Amino acid sequence: MSKIAVLGTGDVGDTIGSKLIELGHTVIMGSRTASNEKTLLFIAKHGGKATAGTYAYAAAKGEIIFNCTRGLFSVEALKMAGEENLKDKIIVDVSNPIDLSKGYPPILSICNTSSVGEEIQNAFPSAKVVKALNTVWCGLMVNPGLVNNGDHTTFICGNDINAKQRVIEILESFGWDDENILDLGNITASRGTEMYLALWLRVMGKMNKSTFNIKIVR
Amino acid sequence: MSKIAVLGTGDVGDTIGSKLIELGHTVIMGSRTASNEKTLLFIAKHGGKATAGTYAYAAAKGEIIFNCTRGLFSVEALKMAGEENLKDKIIVDVSNPIDLSKGYPPILSICNTSSVGEEIQNAFPSAKVVKALNTVWCGLMVNPGLVNNGDHTTFICGNDINAKQRVIEILESFGWDDENILDLGNITASRGTEMYLALWLRVMGKMNKSTFNIKIVR
Numbered sequence: 001m002s003k004i005a006v007l008g009t010g011d012v013g014d015t016i017g018s019k020l021i022e023l024g025h026t027v028i029m030g031s032r033t034a035s036n037e038k039t040l041l042f043i044a045k046h047g048g049k050a051t052a053g054t055y056a057y058a059a060a061k062g063e064i065i066f067n068c069t070r071g072l073f074s075v076e077a078l079k080m081a082g083e084e085n086l087k088d089k090i091i092v093d094v095s096n097p098i099d100l101s102k103g104y105p106p107i108l109s110i111c112n113t114s115s116v117g118e119e120i121q122n123a124f125p126s127a128k129v130v131k132a133l134n135t136v137w138c139g140l141m142v143n144p145g146l147v148n149n150g151d152h153t154t155f156i157c158g159n160d161i162n163a164k165q166r167v168i169e170i171l172e173s174f175g176w177d178d179e180n181i182l183d184l185g186n187i188t189a190s191r192g193t194e195m196y197l198a199l200w201l202r203v204m205g206k207m208n209k210s211t212f213n214i215k216i217v218r
Numbered sequence: 219m220s221k222i223a224v225l226g227t228g229d230v231g232d233t234i235g236s237k238l239i240e241l242g243h244t245v246i247m248g249s250r251t252a253s254n255e256k257t258l259l260f261i262a263k264h265g266g267k268a269t270a271g272t273y274a275y276a277a278a279k280g281e282i283i284f285n286c287t288r289g290l291f292s293v294e295a296l297k298m299a300g301e302e303n304l305k306d307k308i309i310v311d312v313s314n315p316i317d318l319s320k321g322y323p324p325i326l327s328i329c330n331t332s333s334v335g336e337e338i339q340n341a342f343p344s345a346k347v348v349k350a351l352n353t354v355w356c357g358l359m360v361n362p363g364l365v366n367n368g369d370h371t372t373f374i375c376g377n378d379i380n381a382k383q384r385v386i387e388i389l390e391s392f393g394w395d396d397e398n399i400l401d402l403g404n405i406t407a408s409r410g411t412e413m414y415l416a417l418w419l420r421v422m423g424k425m426n427k428s429t430f431n432i433k434i435v436r
Binding site: 108189202218 | 323325326329330331365366369370371373375400401402403406407409410411413414416417418419420421423424425427429430431432433434435436
């Protein structure tokens, strides 16, 4: 079991943090302020099995970092976490650069020639950024069995083979079959999984639900 | 059976034009010049069942227009075809805005806030643009049975309901099951299906083949 920092206390952080606690990990929630309302609710819900603090506090305590902040602000949040607290650590980046400021459907704040995954890796060169899980609704991230008996595809990418292997183990503990986890290569492949969001949003709008995913078939 | 103009004489135009001829349609191939080498080969291959000419010649003869030109140049090609020759017609846009000028993997020449499908619709307001088939390799466009017994998803979008229905009929004649054709709404959804290419290219690179697709599962 690991000490895992979960940065971001929205639905994604809550969902992933709760699953990690269920699996027996020690979870340290990180937010902009030391203790926002959602963090307090999270700690209350888990009966003291979680702790919380600022991004920097959580990152310092965590051996592995889950970035569950909004992609639009992820680099900023990780800078608040502090380079020294991220040094040589695995950052599992599940974010998407969704920008709703121009209305719906949202645009991506970054795409095509870069991605949040790449921006994080560039900002923290010693960290081992692994992009993962960002192509599905957070409920599915930790419970793939909700659709098609769990038989659908999830993607990871990153520059460090060992870090990816560790993240694959975590995904398997979430319920993902090894054969459904597709390693797309280095961190630049984040562009692909983040830009897919433009299609995901349209499919979600058409189906009027988020409990779906894609399966690569050949 | 219809008179169908196929603009673009690359692999995509060749594949779609050949399938349309096999199905009994009259095909008029359109290219930048009246008769390039590929066009002559196409006509020879089909024993005179196809005719060919400039983009304008083909568009004038066609009741339905397939845009199989490269997305980077599609609006330009359609302007050469001439607004009067596209007036009120269905344009089936299967293109992608892949720009290889900056190296591999390619970037998209347009995305996020617009798309080739939208640019074509904006340039030719009376035309009924239907984006279709651009999320798969051209061989799969006309032969979905090549993977997973044909059980995978294809997307269409466009502003005109009747035009989309006509295109659905054509897709069904290509072998697509009605239940696997997902209508994503108006032409702005082209952004979704075109941006998916960034993911498609990575999956293709990983699998080292183009004979795959995604199936939406729920």
